[in-house]
Amino acid sequence: xxxxxxxxxxxxxxxxxxxxxxxxxxxxxxxxxxxxxxxxxxxxxxxxxxxxxxxxxxxxxxxxxxxxxxxxxxxxxxxxxxxxxxxxxxxxxxxxxxxxxxxxxxxxxxxxxxxxxxxxxxxxxxxxxxxxxxxxxxxxxxxxxxxxxxxxxxxxxxxxxxxxxxxxxxxxxxxxxxxxxxxxxxxxxxxxxxxxxxxxxxxxxxxxxxxxxxxxxxxxxxxxxxxxxxxxxxxxxxxxxxxxxxxxxxxxxxxxxxxxxxxxxxxxxxxxxxxxxxxxxxxxxxxxxxxxxxxxxxxxxxxxxxxxxxxxxxxxxxxxxxxxxxxxxxxxxxxxxxxxx
Amino acid sequence: xxxxxxxxxxxxxxxxxxxxxxxxxxxxxxxxxxxxxxxxxxxxxxxxxxxxxxxxxxxxxxxxxxxxxxxxxxxxxxxxxxxxxxxxxxxxxxxxxxxxxxxxxxxxxxxxxxxxxxxxxxxxxxxxxxxxxxxxxxxxxxxxxxxxxxxxxxxxxxxxxxxxxxxxxxxxxxxxxxxxxxxxxxxxxxxxxxxxxxxxxxxxxxxxxxxxxxxxxxxxxxxxxxxxxxxxxxxxxxxxxxxxxxxxxxxxxxxxxxxxxxxxxxxxxxxxxxxxxxxxxxx
Numbered sequence: 001x002x003x004x005x006x007x008x009x010x011x012x013x014x015x016x017x018x019x020x021x022x023x024x025x026x027x028x029x030x031x032x033x034x035x036x037x038x039x040x041x042x043x044x045x046x047x048x049x050x051x052x053x054x055x056x057x058x059x060x061x062x063x064x065x066x067x068x069x070x071x072x073x074x075x076x077x078x079x080x081x082x083x084x085x086x087x088x089x090x091x092x093x094x095x096x097x098x099x100x101x102x103x104x105x106x107x108x109x110x111x112x113x114x115x116x117x118x119x120x121x122x123x124x125x126x127x128x129x130x131x132x133x134x135x136x137x138x139x140x141x142x143x144x145x146x147x148x149x150x151x152x153x154x155x156x157x158x159x160x161x162x163x164x165x166x167x168x169x170x171x172x173x174x175x176x177x178x179x180x181x182x183x184x185x186x187x188x189x190x191x192x193x194x195x196x197x198x199x200x201x202x203x204x205x206x207x208x209x210x211x212x213x214x215x216x217x218x219x220x221x222x223x224x225x226x227x228x229x230x231x232x233x234x235x236x237x238x239x240x241x242x243x244x245x246x247x248x249x250x251x252x253x254x255x256x257x258x259x260x261x262x263x264x265x266x267x268x269x270x271x272x273x274x275x276x277x278x279x280x281x282x283x284x285x286x287x288x289x290x291x292x293x294x295x296x297x298x299x300x301x302x303x304x305x306x307x308x309x310x311x312x313x314x315x316x317x318x319x320x321x322x323x324x325x326x327x328x329x330x331x332x333x334x335x336x337x338x339x340x341x
Numbered sequence: 342x343x344x345x346x347x348x349x350x351x352x353x354x355x356x357x358x359x360x361x362x363x364x365x366x367x368x369x370x371x372x373x374x375x376x377x378x379x380x381x382x383x384x385x386x387x388x389x390x391x392x393x394x395x396x397x398x399x400x401x402x403x404x405x406x407x408x409x410x411x412x413x414x415x416x417x418x419x420x421x422x423x424x425x426x427x428x429x430x431x432x433x434x435x436x437x438x439x440x441x442x443x444x445x446x447x448x449x450x451x452x453x454x455x456x457x458x459x460x461x462x463x464x465x466x467x468x469x470x471x472x473x474x475x476x477x478x479x480x481x482x483x484x485x486x487x488x489x490x491x492x493x494x495x496x497x498x499x500x501x502x503x504x505x506x507x508x509x510x511x512x513x514x515x516x517x518x519x520x521x522x523x524x525x526x527x528x529x530x531x532x533x534x535x536x537x538x539x540x541x542x543x544x545x546x547x548x549x550x551x552x553x554x555x556x557x558x559x560x561x562x563x564x565x566x567x568x569x570x571x572x573x574x575x576x577x578x579x580x581x582x583x584x585x586x587x588x589x590x591x592x593x594x595x596x597x598x599x600x601x602x603x604x605x606x607x608x609x610x611x612x613x614x615x616x617x618x619x620x621x622x623x624x
Binding site: 049050051070072073076082084086087088101145149 | 522525526528529531533534536537540541544
């Protein structure tokens with residue numbers, strides 16, 4: 001590893017969970033950590049926070065070595081899925097808790113609490129008891145509580161996944177305020193959240209980094225199946241041709257965005273709603289392996305290609321597992337590029 | 342639906358909602374009330390019978406006799422001291438037990454909670470073996486002019502031995518229920534272990550501490566076997582109320598019954614307080 005500089009540099013090793021992940025976050029950067037459940041996202045966050053100790057893990061923050069420090073000396077702000085406000089303290093006292101722990105007097109701590117609460121847009125809630133807050137309000141108070149300590153790094157562990165959609169927007173706004181000016185690590189399952197908050201995406205799978213890059217690039221041209229499903233795309237493998245891609249599963253798809261010389265192994269990213277399904281005609285032939293209901297549509301799965309069709313279409317075509325269909329995609333909707341590695 | 346995904350809800354709203362949505366009671370076998378009623382009567386009848394035996398005309402005189410007030414004062418004083426000591430020693434034990442996962446801690450917990458199931462007389466014998474004049478530590482203390490057995494200190498020690506496990510298990514239960522998520526949050530906010538213990542953990546388990554203290558105090562107040570064995574029955578020094586009741590039973594049954602009633606009243610108050618506390622915790 002290069003010599004530690006500004007920002008967060010963490011190598012998280014946990015043999016018992018099969019995790020070995022290196023993450024770097026710039027001084028004013030937000031990195032989204034995505035991946036399937038059990039990929040090691042929370043292990044990374046908790047190791048940086050000092051709540052998990054891995055003997056082989058190293059954590060450097062602005063050149064400071066945090067690995068030997070207990071959690072309360074690390075100056076990491078953590079906002080998790082649940083707000084976990086102290087139930088016996090008022091909102092103000094919850095937010096003032098960090099400043100008090102840092103040695104501030106009562107008046108000073110309350111002042112800082114008020115500032116932090118105003119920053120995330122819940123200035124009027126100071127006297128309330130945590131039990132009287134809505135989920136979104138509680139989460140914004142939790143953000144204010146983390147901010148009031150002026151953390152050197154901000155850790156957001158699925159900060160909006162327990163909230164309803166209306167509350168998410170307000171909380172996300174508060175998070176955007178919170179992340180400015182400090183390295184931020186964001187664990188999320190929500191591509192919108194990654195777009196709104198993060199500069200880069202790091203994709204974890206089975207305890208390893210399998211893909212990383214700017215949010216825009218990873219969402220548009222995912223190189224791993226998880227990154228593809230994260231942005232709602234389907235990924236198919238094949239070989240570059242003059243027109244587009246010859247699929248490993250047979251058949252060819254034309255693409256209007258092709259830059260790879262023919263003969264190279266490539267992947268094609270396409271959106272399932274862009275795939276047209278018919279019983280006959282042109283296009284690669286595939287056998288339906290499964291049908292799944294999905295947001296009012298029917299997801300048609302085959303060995304590689306995936307299509308979303310309306311219920312009416314599915315009924316008209318008589319779709320069922322085992323049925324052979326033809327799948328076509330407009331060239332505009334097929335992005336062909338070289339896979340990772 | 343949980344309170345989290347709705348709008349703002351107040352604690353009172355939730356309680357009212359809980360009260361309104363009642364399920365129909367689960368049917369019980371038709372014969373079940375018979376043994377249940379017998380069980381209830383078995384406990385209630387003797388107590389009522391004893392109340393019936395109280396000679397109300399001389400009740401006040403009997404209860405306020407010098408021997409009685411001395412015993413009552415000694416009981417209340419030693420039980421209070423016991424409760425305080427049990428808290429100072431037992432709370433840290435409960436915290437360590439609840440935090441550790443090591444197997445030897447499990448063994449240690451079983452040993453510390455042993456007095457819960459041990460006959461108190463055996464506890465008294467064990468204390469004598471350790472702190473008696475010829476005991477393991479007692480001999481050493483005796484050489485330095487400290488005699489513990491058959492003093493008021495011995496009464497308190499006997500009570501702590503028998504009643505501290507109640508506090509430990511009650512508080513440990515409360516500590517385990519909540520998990521450690523608030524403590525973890527406190528750590529990320531920069532609070533060291535001591536601050537977290539005092540300002541996060543203790544307020545969180547306060548209901549468990551209170552009910553533990555009440556149970557512990559009640560057990561101390563009723564302590565008989567270990568006290569008699571280790572501390573004896575010297576009036577004004579080691580003769581607590583239960584010992585006085587036992588003594589008077591042969592000499593003056595009326596006094597014994599009157600004093601017993603005092604203990605019953607204390608017990609009823611204790612149960613009332615704990616059930617109120619429990620309800621407050623559950624709600």
